[in-house]
Amino acid sequence: MTRGERELIATTVSRGNECTFCANSHAAIAAVELGVEDVDDAPRSAKLTALLEIALQVRESGRAVTTKAVEAARAEGASDEEIHDTVLIAAAFCMFNRYVDGLGTAAPEHARSYLPIAKAITEHGYVAAAG
DSSP states (O other), X not given: OOXXXXXXXXXXXXXXXTOHHHHHHHHHHHHHHHTOSSGGGSOOOHHHHHHHHHHHHHHHOGGGOOHHHHHHHHHTTXXXXXXXXXXXXXXXXXXXXXXXXXXXXXXXXXXXXXXXXXXXXXXXXXXXXXX
């Protein structure tokens, strides 16, 4: 998966968890990575759509992931590694979302507010942007 696709998984899970900070910050990064103005306008392949379905099932519960969803992702060309990474990203963001919200993190309401840091992360990576 591309970095943009991984960021889109983070965005989708964070939106489902109603975590404003994570949803908007990762939407901005995904938009930059995918070369679109708004992440909702990003093209989604059938494979990515199937992986996003798995991510949403993980968001509900790890046990909510169905064989049917995994088979659908494989039918669209998803590898076991991509399915694994989708589950890992989704599970991690469930934890990150609760951590961020539990700390009462200040969160601008619009993804465009996160654009400067999104561009820095896209250009230099997470470690360099945090330093």
